[in-house]
Amino acid sequence: MTSQPRRTSLFDQQKAAGARCINFGGWEMPVQFTSIIEEHQAVRTTCGVFDISHMGEVFVSGPRAFDWLQRMMANDLAKCPADGAQYTFLLNERGGVIDDLIVYRLAEDNFLLLVNAAKIEEDVAWLEQHVTDGVTIDNRSDTMSALAVQGPQAPRVFREVFQCEMPARNSFVALEKCRGAVIAAGTGYTGETGFELFFANSLSGDLWAAILKAGAKPCGLGARDTLRLEMCYPLNGSDLSPDRTPLEAGLGMFVALHKTDFIGRDALAAQKAAGLTFKLVALRMTEKAPPPRAHYPVLVEGRVVGETTSGALSPTLGEGIAMAYLPPDLAQHGQTVQIEIRGRYFAAVVEKKPFYHPSSARPA
Amino acid sequence: MNVPDDLKYAETHEWIRVDGDTGVVGITDHAQNELTDIVYVDPPKVGAVVTAGQPAAVVESVKAASDIYSPADGEVLEVNASLSSEPALVNTSPYESGWLYKMRLSNPSQLDTLKSPDDYRTQIG
Numbered sequence A: 001m002t003s004q005p006r007r008t009s010l011f012d013q014q015k016a017a018g019a020r021c022i023n024f025g026g027w028e029m030p031v032q033f034t035s036i037i038e039e040h041q042a043v044r045t046t047c048g049v050f051d052i053s054h055m056g057e058v059f060v061s062g063p064r065a066f067d068w069l070q071r072m073m074a075n076d077l078a079k080c081p082a083d084g085a086q087y088t089f090l091l092n093e094r095g096g097v098i099d100d101l102i103v104y105r106l107a108e109d110n111f112l113l114l115v116n117a118a119k120i121e122e123d124v125a126w127l128e129q130h131v132t133d134g135v136t137i138d139n140r141s142d143t144m145s146a147l148a149v150q151g152p153q154a155p156r157v158f159r160e161v162f163q164c165e166m167p168a169r170n171s172f173v174a175l176e177k178c179r180g181a182v183i184a185a186g187t188g189y190t191g192e193t194g195f196e197l198f199f200a201n202s203l204s205g206d207l208w209a210a211i212l213k214a215g216a217k218p219c220g221l222g223a224r225d226t227l228r229l230e231m232c233y234p235l236n237g238s239d240l241s242p243d244r245t246p247l248e249a250g251l252g253m254f255v256a257l258h259k260t261d262f263i264g265r266d267a268l269a270a271q272k273a274a275g276l277t278f279k280l281v282a283l284r285m286t287e288k289a290p291p292p293r294a295h296y297p298v299l300v301e302g303r304v305v306g307e308t309t310s311g312a313l314s315p316t317l318g319e320g321i322a323m324a325y326l327p328p329d330l331a332q333h334g335q336t337v338q339i340e341i342r343g344r345y346f347a348a349v350v351e352k353k354p355f356y357h358p359s360s361a362r363p364a
Numbered sequence B: 001m002n003v004p005d006d007l008k009y010a011e012t013h014e015w016i017r018v019d020g021d022t023g024v025v026g027i028t029d030h031a032q033n034e035l036t037d038i039v040y041v042d043p044p045k046v047g048a049v050v051t052a053g054q055p056a057a058v059v060e061s062v063k064a065a066s067d068i069y070s071p072a073d074g075e076v077l078e079v080n081a082s083l084s085s086e087p088a089l090v091n092t093s094p095y096e097s098g099w100l101y102k103m104r105l106s107n108p109s110q111l112d113t114l115k116s117p118d119d120y121r122t123q124i125g
Helices: A011-016 A036-045 A065-072 A117-130 A154-162 A201-213 A221-230 A265-274 B029-035 B108-113 B117-124
Strands: A020-024 A027-032 A048-051 A056-061 A085-091 A097-107 A110-115 A136-139 A144-150 A172-177 A180-185 A194-200 A217-219 A279-285 A297-300 A303-313 A320-326 A336-341 A344-351 B014-019 B022-027 B038-042 B055-061 B065-069 B074-079 B101-105
Touching: A011 A201, A027 A036, A027 A221, A036 A048, A036 A217, A036 A221, A048 A201, A048 A221, A056 A065, A056 A117, A065 A110, A065 A117, A085 A117, A097 A117, A097 A180, A110 A117, A110 A194, A117 A136, A144 A154, A144 A201, A154 A172, A154 A194, A154 A201, A172 A201, A180 A201, A194 A201, A221 A303, A221 A320, A279 A336, A303 A336, A320 A344, B014 B108, B022 B029, B101 B108
Parallel strands: A048 A217
Antiparallel strands: A020 A027, A048 A144, A056 A110, A056 A136, A085 A097, A097 A110, A144 A194, A172 A180, A180 A194, A279 A320, A279 A344, A297 A303, A297 A336, A303 A320, A336 A344, B014 B022, B022 B101, B038 B055, B055 B065, B074 B101
16 A cells, blocks of 8 residues: 655645656655756756755754763764754664764754654654653654755855855854745755755745745756765665664764764674674776666676665766675775676776765865 | 657557568657656667567666567667667657667567557557
């Protein structure tokens, strides 16, 4: 039995802008408007706008909120200033990834968690299962919308819409626009400079129109996926899972093992001490080949050593790119592998991450 | 969408241009428009036997790989070599430069089961 896919508050505006939709994590979302390649290039060279309202907004507040989140999340919130944003993980006891998310520190004791669309219910259930006195969890995913504006011209778009400067990377400001409150953050999932907005559903139409008027091109999830893959940003459910840890995914810099206690810490500490058995690597096709996609076998000397977790033709490089978990001895840069595509074998090489260094990106 | 009058159409959005006992196969304007951004074409092998309604080729857009079903039974005589370097010809010229393969028809009476241009126009609305 399949339930009807949900629609964001921007569904009608996006249909009017020519959106072609697919079901993504239970949501009817634009996969593209004109062309994934065109939308990808718009973000790399000018500016694109994505509806990310399917993602979840969960507010955590209260006198114990900070201490409690320190125990629930893998990264160290003490390093996140007020008005700052931090990439982090919800882990299970085995150190596996329940979700990867961004925490926005709205105040000393007030936090916004931006979580993946397909994980909202699971994340909230996990949080509520562990909640303690002095902590309030408020899931506003249904009443809030979000837009991501990304690309070298995003700062100009921001000025035109808000008449002020775009917030710096990994920081945010609270603004008033169209008689409503907007959280504007210097975050994104494309590698380019840009911003993300979080606001009440009622502001959607006005903000969408203002951003389009300022020249941003409507973009769909297809371009969002190729853009993030060029940066080797993981997609939960593909590159991350409850059976893979952030250490295996190469995201140890977002795991604060120096914290004395957080869920999954003991498992990660043990894994680090024992040595990893898999590492998430970046693979680039080195011969003419069909685009690699998720779940293609990866071979070394005729033996299957792993499978791709994500893959695409990189619009920027014009070559196939993928990620895969491989044993550490096969995860060295320059290691040659083969990717099996429809019964044929194509050469690829383990590359240093990321595949692409955006010219507009500022140091984090 | 362009639906030329001199072709026959499969419900799965392939066309065939018949000339005696041979036919040239491609995908329709509607199909290329739905797929968009074709970046790779895996044609059948010359000499391969293809079967009506069975996968004969794969066309890949940025987003997905799509099977292309042969509109008729027969043997592949030739494939469009240009698509190896210029797969986007399927987008820009689906009925001419973007053809996929040429085949010898082993069962020409099958063609009667394919759709007329008018029927195909009705299908794609």
